[in-house]
Amino acid sequence: MCEEEDGLPYRASIPMLHATTPEADVLLVYEMNGKVLSRDHGYPIRAVVPGVIGARSVKWIETIIISKYECQFFFQQKDYKMFPPWIRWNNVNWSSQRALMDFPIQSVICEPGDGVVVKSGDVVDFYGYAVAGGGRGIERVDISINNGKKWLEAVRLPKLPIEAQRGYKDDLHRPHWAWTLWQLRFVKLETPCIVVVKAVDSSGNVQPASVDEIWNLRGVLNNCWHKIRINAPCPPPEVKEPGGADTAKIAAEDAKQRCKSPNDHADDEPTREFLDRF
Template sequence: MPGLRAPSDYTNEPSRHPDLVVNSKEPFNAEPRRLHLVSSYVTPVEFFYKRNHGPIPIVDDIDRYSVTVTGLIENPKDLYMKDIWKLPKYFVTATLQCAGNRRTAMSKTRKVKGVGWDVAAIGNAVWGGAKLADVLELIGIRKNSNVLPSGGKHVEFISIDKCKEENGGPYKASIPLSQATNPEADVLLAYEMNGETLNRDHGYPLRVIVPGVIGARSVKWLDCINIAAEECQGFFVQRDYKMFPPSVDWDNIKWSTRRPQMDFPVQCAICSLADVHMMKPGKIKIKGYAASGGGRGIERIDVSVDGGKTWFEASKFQKPGVPYVSDDASNDKWAWVLFEAEAEISQGTDIVAKAVDSAANVQPENVAVIWNLRGILNTSWHRINVRIGHSNL
């Protein structure tokens, strides 16, 4: 593509914050430390998790960069940044979460395949850009369309990014046309993050933000938008990011039997404490995040300091000082909530947290019942083992 290119090696990678936990150097995959993650409602760009499949693309000439809109439409069109900038600008506060978040804990049950994420492959940002529904209207696709006369039912996003899983081809994913053309779904072509121009790690110059679904569908470094009759046939839609039962292994897996994962389930994690936390007897503060997919709010976060025998409710908030009520119109519907609780600890125990969303979906107690060979969607109760001794704070 003119103006944007995908390097073949890692010699021109951007700089990153030295305090990130690096899970893979080439390609670069990293997450912040737990406590950094919940230090603010909006995640600073430098502490927003980095998920990559190859070398980071480079913009040579922003004025020459364009996105090709093609496929089952009458008039394919190249859209330049000046065209995108002319459209109404929206700001959407949305949490992105890698489907593999908390994979490391799942792998302790049985080995899984994938990047070893702890609990911080998630982040909340204010994304700025044009709504995809407005962009598609430029090429004649009406808002709230389910199917086009041409048979188009899906919108595929193709990156300039090249990855080994596609045999050197581009990363790609898709969403239904009904979601892409619905203004209320808040799907963006984003060019800003937290009030600043996107940086290279997060998709400069233009990326897709699909709120409420796993991060794998929010394609970065956008090259092409393809209107298609079927969902994307690429690796990351057809042969990855699908939820299989514990009985499936690499010898009996049949990828076509499962739908591609979209919405992420209800999730929470404690971020103020390590998995094994040493402390002296006394009060302990418990802080973390909770989120659910599909725009569902968080009804409550339950905390236990006796391994799950008894529970009490944590306080929860989005914007500091503003009461949070699940599914209230004033909330950021696509964003996480942070939670806090305090307890008196006199002996060794397990502290447990679990969230309940506005549809009364709850997290499963044990990771074993949701184990899957790709290690995705570990939404089991988050447990911290507290031991009495010298404090590790």
């Protein structure tokens, strides 16, 4: 069990209105997909508070207290709060900020992975997900193959239909709690390059370009652009003309000096000819 600084069990709270509003879909869960919860998932019972930071979906629940006041313990009052970039540990005033609830919009490139090697001119498919807190839907997902200089709109994949159970009817106007999957296929690349994803939610919120804009001492709610690097193949080694020295040994040493792995190109920049196209 996770323990607080004072040695007591983990405790957290959400407003009563949030807990009792049907549209918020707050659950007390003892089964998942028809099976009893595993210990890792919170057995014997846990809370699920969708659209809200995970710290409010408490696992391994022992006690539920109805109170007039917000939880006053460590993880509610001195942990999950967001402060301005200039606040440091030596001048933080925990009571000056509210406990976090909704998480911000976020998007991720799942495939290909960071650091893959692709030849210039090859075609690549990109896949990932986007999600927004508070039940807000995803309006758009943008992809850049040149580190944010020009953008392409990804295709948002339709959600899988929910099977009707005892009269349940899927309502398209209900809050959007789940990931929105997206794809962008048949993208021709010039490598090396940096690929970026950002998303926009139904309230017009967009991800910041850099973590510098949202840095905070707790490191929470970091939703800046997700980036991956696509590397170019290592150049072939130059084989020396046969002479007095051993040609194979020279070639091997030359290859070692020129390119040990694709990571040797981690700091490569796209060519000027490539950037001029945009």
